[in-house]
Amino acid sequence: MVNPLVAKQRQSVELATARLNIWDGSVRSSKTISSLMRFLRFVRTAPPGPLLMVGKTERTLKRNIIDPLIEMLGKKRCQFNAGSGELHLLGRVVYVAGAYNEGSVDKIRGLSLVGAYVDEVSTMPESFWTMLLTRLSIPGAQLFGTTNPDGPQHWLLVNYLERARVHLDIDGQLHHIDSPDTLNLHRFSFKLANNPNLTAEYIADVSAEFTGLWYRRLILGEWCLAEGVIWESWDPARHVVQQLPPIAQWLCLAMDYGTTNPFHALLIGLGVDGRLYVGHEWRWDSKKQRGALTDAEYSERVRAWVTSLGITPSYVIVDPSAKSFRVQLHRDGQTSTLADNEVVDGIRDVASLFATGRLLVHASCKELIKEIPGYAWDPDASEKGEDKPLKVADHGCDALRYGVRTTRNIWHGQLAPPSKAA
Structure with missing residues (x-):
């Protein structure tokens, strides 16, 4: 059962009207459920044309996205055929692909897409992402994606997220940027506290699992540099x-x-x-x-x-x-x-x-x-x-x-x- 979307979750869904729509931020902050609810709405109303779902690997995509969708919708409305690499979702066929390395770009070369959902955007090669954007060529095409933060020089942050036309930031402030450098991209930044369905005990437990770099990225939702000792809590x-x-x-x-x-x-x-x-x-x-x-x-x-x-x-x-x-x-x-x-x-x-x-x-x-x-x-x-x-x-x-x-x-x-x- 999925709890009704509230507050920042609902706001991000309503604002996800751009060609590119990306949810970034901490783990368990409701990025995935918000983005999936918006993607499902798109699947129901999108123009005719092929749809694509992408993850770091097909295995992680199934675990992170497809299995929750099946649980949410039931097998009649959401069926995954691993052999053919196809997801039958709300009466439409969604192709499934992993973007593990530079060679993954061949999986989508030549496609013309009307829509795409991308899990863990920052983990894929930039070459795959660039090719994917060129494949969204059918009028009305949209992309919906999620990512955890990475380093401050990561290509996704520098070349795309920082050029968003609309940004719902980590503190819930909405920014509209009118600049020649902006992209047709709406960005929604989340931190752990933005998920109202989490208990205080759960937030404390998850927060305790990370220190240093991982705490800043995966709990606070910061795009920060990896520097110094790796296992900072070692004693x-x-x-x-x-x-x-x-x-x-x-x-x-x-x-x-x-x-x-x-x-x-x-x-x-x-x-x-x-x-x-x-x-x-x-x-x-x-x-x-x-x-x-x-x-x-x-x-x-x-x-x-x-x-x-x-x-x-x-x-x-x-x-x-x-x-x-x-x-x-x-x-x-x-x-x-x-x-x-x-x-x-x-x-x-x-x-x-x-x-x-x-x-x-x-x-x-x-x-x-x-x-x-x-x-x-x-x-x-x-x-x-x-x-x-x-x-x-x-x-x-x-x-x-x-x-x-x-x-x-x-x-x-x-x-x-x-x-x-x-």
């Missing part, structure tokens, strides 16, 4: 433990592969107390030890190390760039899983877990503990509008985000609540 006094509790499940062996650079492996488990634990580490640094090892030697030694601990991890997660090592593991009878290397998503997951005290590290993991305080944003990349960590002493940190992000579907529903874990 050895709080996050390093001398003893492990009983482990309900050893989720994974996560590995960052290296030959001239260090090879770092971590064992991550879910404790019976509802927290994640980095319980053990294995590291080989060819510059400090007896030279580089072969893939066969790495495979043999890591497997022997895990066996010696008496641990059977549910997943063996490998650095996406380590193709030869994955082949070696397969030859040795070890099934492996390609790590989810969405860098910013993985960093954010770890940041949230550290902030709420739901990710702890055993004191024996000395190399990882050394690395975390120096894991920092690359200032040169930030100035270009990109969020990237410095590639310096990051091997344990990379293995950590691989393991946490790739097993998210397992631990996400099993952790203690933030208010109890912190």
Whole structure:
């Protein structure tokens, strides 16, 4: 059941009359429901012509948008055919596409569209966005999109949002900008408090899950620079433990592969107390030890190390760039899983877990503990509008985000609540 739109939600829907209409701001601030209600109105009344729905990937689009639509409307009015990549919505066909990389632009080349809905606009390549705008060529065409904030130099903010003709800002003030530089674009900026359906307890819990950069972007709705230390809430006094509790499940062996650079492996488990634990580490640094090892030697030694601990991890997660090592593991009878290397998503997951005290590290993991305080944003990349960590002493940190992000579907529903874990 969807609560009636009120206040800023309703105002944004009524103002979304431009060629481009974009809701930006914090998580859970009602951007999605407001934009979807406006898109559904458009679907009912739009001129004839193809419609398109876009997300970072088809999987995230289904989770974020399509599944809520099905729940809202029922399967008679909203049906998704994953095989054909089509959504049957209110009697119309909506094509579905992911915009994961530069090559995604080929998915929409040649289309003529009357409308589009775009989830997570800032995550897609600018080339895809540019091509999408050229495809909205049928008279009366409109686009509706949502995005979380990114850096202040991001192409979406600089080239589009800051040139909006109408802006309903974060504080609810409505601005009409009459300038030769403005676009036929209406922008609606939201913060967490703009969602009247959230309880004070929920707002407090969600706010507690983020610190620093993520708090400013995902709670306050600010477009701000990624700078300084990445995991700002890290505190050895709080996050390093001398003893492990009983482990309900050893989720994974996560590995960052290296030959001239260090090879770092971590064992991550879910404790019976509802927290994640980095319980053990294995590291080989060819510059400090007896030279580089072969893939066969790495495979043999890591497997022997895990066996010696008496641990059977549910997943063996490998650095996406380590193709030869994955082949070696397969030859040795070890099934492996390609790590989810969405860098910013993985960093954010770890940041949230550290902030709420739901990710702890055993004191024996000395190399990882050394690395975390120096894991920092690359200032040169930030100035270009990109969020990237410095590639310096990051091997344990990379293995950590691989393991946490790739097993998210397992631990996400099993952790203690933030208010109890912190």
